[in-house]
Amino acid sequence: MQTDTHTTNPLSDRINNLSTSQTLAMAALARELKAQGKDIISLSLGEPDFNTPDFIKEAAKKAIDENYSTYSPVDGYMELKEAICRKFKRDNNLDYKPANVVVSTGAKQSLFNIAQVMLNEGDEVILPAPYWVSYYEIIKIAGGVPVEVPTSVESDFKITAAQLENAITPKTKMIWYSSPCNPSGSVYSREELTALSKVLENHPQIYVVADEIYEHINFSGTFCSIASIPGMFDRTITVNGVAKAFAMTGWRIGYIGAPEFIAKACTKMQGQVTSGANSIAQRATITAVDADPSVLNDMVSAFHRRRDLVVGLIREIPGLKLNVPEGAFYVFPDVSSYFGKTLRGTKINNADDFSMYLLSEANVATVTGDAFGNPNCIRFSYATSEALLTEAMKRIKEALA
Numbered sequence: 001m002q003t004d005t006h007t008t009n010p011l012s013d014r015i016n017n018l019s020t021s022q023t024l025a026m027a028a029l030a031r032e033l034k035a036q037g038k039d040i041i042s043l044s045l046g047e048p049d050f051n052t053p054d055f056i057k058e059a060a061k062k063a064i065d066e067n068y069s070t071y072s073p074v075d076g077y078m079e080l081k082e083a084i085c086r087k088f089k090r091d092n093n094l095d096y097k098p099a100n101v102v103v104s105t106g107a108k109q110s111l112f113n114i115a116q117v118m119l120n121e122g123d124e125v126i127l128p129a130p131y132w133v134s135y136y137e138i139i140k141i142a143g144g145v146p147v148e149v150p151t152s153v154e155s156d157f158k159i160t161a162a163q164l165e166n167a168i169t170p171k172t173k174m175i176w177y178s179s180p181c182n183p184s185g186s187v188y189s190r191e192e193l194t195a196l197s198k199v200l201e202n203h204p205q206i207y208v209v210a211d212e213i214y215e216h217i218n219f220s221g222t223f224c225s226i227a228s229i230p231g232m233f234d235r236t237i238t239v240n241g242v243a244k245a246f247a248m249t250g251w252r253i254g255y256i257g258a259p260e261f262i263a264k265a266c267t268k269m270q271g272q273v274t275s276g277a278n279s280i281a282q283r284a285t286i287t288a289v290d291a292d293p294s295v296l297n298d299m300v301s302a303f304h305r306r307r308d309l310v311v312g313l314i315r316e317i318p319g320l321k322l323n324v325p326e327g328a329f330y331v332f333p334d335v336s337s338y339f340g341k342t343l344r345g346t347k348i349n350n351a352d353d354f355s356m357y358l359l360s361e362a363n364v365a366t367v368t369g370d371a372f373g374n375p376n377c378i379r380f381s382y383a384t385s386e387a388l389l390t391e392a393m394k395r396i397k398e399a400l401a
Contacts (some may be wrong), residue, residue, distance in 0.1 A: 014141065022371035023133050026355070030365035041392040042365040043380040046182060046330065050247040050299050055291070056284050063283035072276035075267040076103025076255070080286050087289040088257050091215070092225040094238065096257040102266045103285075105277045107213050107241040107254030108134060109270070111176075114209055114237055114256070115142035117265035123173035128159040129373030130332065132182045132211065136373065144173070148373050153334045156323045157184035157374075161195040168203055175200075178211035180218055183372045183379040184332040185307075185325020190224040197229045207262075208236045213254070216245035216296050219304045220326040227257070234259055244328075245296055246288045251281040303329050306382040306389060313393035317400060329383045332369065336376040343400065351378050362399035364392045 030042040081098040088094040104110045121143035129148045136146045149167045151157045179188040210226045227236035241254030322333040338348045355368040355378050369377030
């Protein structure tokens with residue numbers, strides 16, 4: 001008798017084929033082990049260990065007192081969209097108008113909206129690897145085909161113009177990238193983005209998604225939005241938000257600046273899914289994006305010190321290769337020299353094994369590079385105290401000795 005798979009598994013193919021976010025899965029596992037009494041140091045989640053600044057919290061309290069408790073416009077309050085336009089002009093030299101801006105429930109929803117409104121079945125999206133863990137699945141859900149372009153620690157995890165040209169086919173619709181990059185911390189310079197833009201000049205059908213969520217956590221001294229390069233404004237969707245720079249991960253506010261027809265399409269999509277983002281969080285975000293970025297100096301300096309600390313400590317661990325990340329709060333060492341080795345009775349075949357070995361033997365939670373499209377690396381987040389980072393690296397060094 002033939003078995004109907006739909007009766008044995010009533011879930012959709014869409015969800016059955018969707019991968020779980022490995023960063024969230026590792027964070028959940030670390031929490032579970034902590035609850036069992038294990039002394040786990042979690043370096044898995046990309047979340048600042050700072051509190052939301054008081055002036056932003058005060059703006060939220062004021063919004064509650066002023067009764068901002070009804071549905072907000074689907075694409076965000078006009079006052080917030082105007083503040084975002086001022087931010088784009090001030091920080092990125094981009095002349096977006098409110099009609100170009102859509103506010104969403106986190107930058108993750110912004111990316112999901114973009115994929116849903118831009119991609120048809122079989123459209124290819126170039127992903128310089130490593131890439132943020134959710135890009136791949138968000139593209140797949142929309143019917144798109146992720147096309148990975150590998151990079152390495154030697155190239156500072158950045159793609160070249162030649163690699164971009166070689167990856168383009170008649171089916172290429174978009175390229176998605178982040179700068180500063182999660183997971184590598186790499187920052188594309190104006191010169192590097194200009195070189196990529198010159199390739200795209202010959203392929204006017206390709207749109208760019210520039211994820212700039214880590215823009216302010218940047219130690220390079222400069223930042224360039226690809227939309228500010230001549231010829232790129234009308235084909236770039238700039239994605240940003242307040243989660244990382246303002247330590248507002250739980251407030252769930254992201255936004256885009258995009259050509260008006262794309263912004264309208266994202267608003268249409270969002271109107272059928274979540275409608276407007278949280279009203280109180282939006283009012284607080286007006287204050288955040290209007291603030292001079294210098295209010296972030298102390299936090300950025302702390303991340304810079306931690307970066308230097310972690311890079312120094314990793315260099316003392318034999319067999320780990322890494323670049324010096326210029327932004328975000330991650331290091332992404334190449335651990336492939338351990339593949340094929342046996343450590344304390346455990347065979348290390350790949351980055352997954354290496355990451356699980358560190359969890360079991362060093363009580364340190366990391367994320368496998370496989371999740372980010374680079375099977376030779378693992379990601380450490382250094383968004384925790386210097387004392388915990390020092391202890392974590394000590395444990396890792398001992399576990400690998």
